[in-house]
Amino acid sequence: MNSPTESEMIIFRVDSSLEIGYGHLVRCLTLAIQLRKQGAECYFICRELVGNNSKIIEENDFNFFLLSQQKQKNNSFPERATPYHYSWLEVSWQEDISQCISYFQRLKPSRVIVDHYALDINWELQAKQYCNKLIVIDDLADREHYCDYLLDYNLTASCNSYQNLVPAFCQKLIGGKYTLLRDEFLISKTKSQARRINNNLESILVTFGGTDPDNNSEKVLEVIANLPFKVARIDVVVSDKARHLQSLKRFASNMLISTNIYTNVKNMAELMTDADLAIGSGGGSTYERLFLELPSLLKPIAKNQVEPLTKMSQQGLFTLFDSYSELRTILLSLWDSKIPKIESPVLFGAPIVSRLLLSKQVILSDVNCWDIRRTFRWLQSKELQETFLVSSPPKISNHFCYWRSLLQSKNQFCFSILKDGHHLGNIGVKHIDYVENEAEAWIYIGESSKHNSGVGSAALFLLEKFIKETLLIDQVVIHVSKTNQPALSFYIKQYYIEYSDSLTAEFSDKNVIQMRKNL
Incomplete structure (x- = not known):
């Protein structure tokens, strides 16, 4: 379901050294292990810097290539401003990409993942010519990137952190729910x-x-x-x-x-x-x-x-x-006192990151203001109002207040459903209950032309994996209007079962059916 049908070739470009440390390499290995679980074949390209820890790549059964330190003059690529950490590379970015290209040509990767403070849009523009998707892992937001995905799980980062630093088509994976943990x-x-x-x-x-x-x-x-x-x-x-x-x-x-x-x-x-x-x-x-x-x-x-x-x-x-x-x-x-307890916003994000990066067409993306405006237009539809059991379209002020509250909530997550970069609907999970080990999912496709196209099934598959592998919840609850036969048929096909338990107060006065699925 919306997963790679054949082995994906992925190349990581990352370094470790006494100056850089080992954190970049470790988080790339964490992601590579998850990608391998889903059938991808991963290779690493690293420079032979002093104190590098490339041996742990081999210990994790991945192949890697060490770039030499031999200096070569290469000015065949256009030059832009250099990153603050440029010295970490210990060669010019032109020389680095020239060395990497030989491996790109040989392995023909579908995706290149780069995690390096010394590399930026200069290097990425050249690398993108040899792969379908280019992914950048960053947490500085201090330089321009040219990438299809930008991953930054820094808890203080936001989409605005990368405003004017990434192209408009870039999908940004920002925040603690995408944290790469072993x-x-x-x-x-x-x-x-x-x-x-x-x-x-x-x-x-x-x-x-x-x-x-x-x-x-x-x-x-x-x-x-x-x-x-x-x-x-x-x-x-x-x-x-x-x-x-x-x-x-x-x-x-x-x-x-x-x-x-x-x-x-x-x-x-x-x-x-x-x-x-x-x-x-x-x-x-x-x-x-x-x-x-x-x-x-x-x-x-x-x-x-x-x-x-x-x-x-x-x-x-x-x-x-x-x-x-x-x-x-x-x-x-x-x-003299008890150590204060903490409430962590960090989730086990590596599985959902790897699934999104490997997804062929349908992905889940963090909701932005344009998605909210488009959703308001969808909700003028009588059909969609009936799906949500409301009698009239929302007022625009109430609509934005609702979404602001939704996005700030700590007990729910919502995503835009994208296919080939086009926003087609929304999906989310709420009422997350770790004691009962259950959460409630919801979904709607706003573009009526995409009904029965497989978009909903692919999106729900990704959300279920997020609930199971990242939120660590095993049971999903869905509420469906009894008169919404297409939705009932859809959930039955996704192996949801009608549940006769009493409805919560939110739905007790509405004509709905509760359905459940063990993940």
């Missing part, structure tokens, strides 16, 4: 939530990224060592390529608290689950901690982390500290 975090979620019930401070996890160039981990240990109380255990995670690894190990060995130094871990979710508090930096691990609802004290260690971390801390998602004296003060306050 399967291990999904497996650990329930156990981690259970640990937060008591919220006593007994174990601390310290993680400042794989390379930790400023040796922040050791500075944290020094603060903890001089506290007037002792925790039971400290776990520190770094890479075996961390610059200060030996110094860190020596300091840890003299701690009076049981302190473990872990390198190149493959069980980060387990370590987070077993911790009561994390102390670290921003980056990809921020979203892992939030997903597991692990309370955290964070220190921005890069310029691009300051603004998003500040905004997220203002939402109560974690606490920031600027200095180690401030960290000491915070830890002292936590010892």
Whole structure:
């Protein structure tokens, strides 16, 4: 159903190094694993930078190509302004794309996915000539892109963040519901939530990224060592390529608290689950901690982390500290009280991202203002009014207020249904109940010419996968007018079963049938 019928060839262009870190590569691997589950064949192109961690690509059974560092002059491509992080590439973008093109020509990818702060519209315009779809993963919104999809799951990002930075046809996947998380975090979620019930401070996890160039981990240990109380255990995670690894190990060995130094871990979710508090930096691990609802004290260690971390801390998602004296003060306050619990807006987004990227024609897109205006026009139709059990068309002011409330709600999600880039209808899920393990779905196709065309079936398939794989809900509820025979027939074909349970207050006075489906 709206899924690839043959193996899709996908190439990732991503780097890792002591300067770049490993987060970009890890999130690309996370997405590649999901794409592989759906039948795609993925390759990686990486540059052989100092301290690169390309070996983990091989450990995950993917093929990769290392680009050489040999400098070549190549000015055959037009030049534009260069990105702020341009030096991370260590060659010109012209040389980089020239090297990549040979692999594009050989593998003939249907999709190219690029995750690199040093690459922008210059590189992407050339790469797009060798693939059907080009996808950019970004979280800076500081440069122009030429792409079919833009993925940014930064919790402070919005569609406006990329205004005038991407082409009009670009589909933007923005926000926490698209977060790329490895399967291990999904497996650990329930156990981690259970640990937060008591919220006593007994174990601390310290993680400042794989390379930790400023040796922040050791500075944290020094603060903890001089506290007037002792925790039971400290776990520190770094890479075996961390610059200060030996110094860190020596300091840890003299701690009076049981302190473990872990390198190149493959069980980060387990370590987070077993911790009561994390102390670290921003980056990809921020979203892992939030997903597991692990309370955290964070220190921005890069310029691009300051603004998003500040905004997220203002939402109560974690606490920031600027200095180690401030960290000491915070830890002292936590010892005298329960660690505050957090309510995470981060979802397990990798499955729905991979499905959208592989979808042939029909996709689900975040609703924009033009979609809302088009929906208002659709709702002038008597047929659609009957579908929604309303007697008259909405007033435009009420219509926009309704949609504003809908989009701001934390307990429901709605999407525009697009086919070949054209908005044809809307679909969503509401009344999400994690205790009862159920949620209510709704759908309508506004363009009457597209009824019975398969668009509704394809859209509902994607929504059901979102409910099952991202919201982690197993049962879907639908309410249908008893007189709407086409809709009843549609849901029966999608394996929904009439349910005789009493209707909720919302539908008790309406002529509707409740239908359910176990996913």
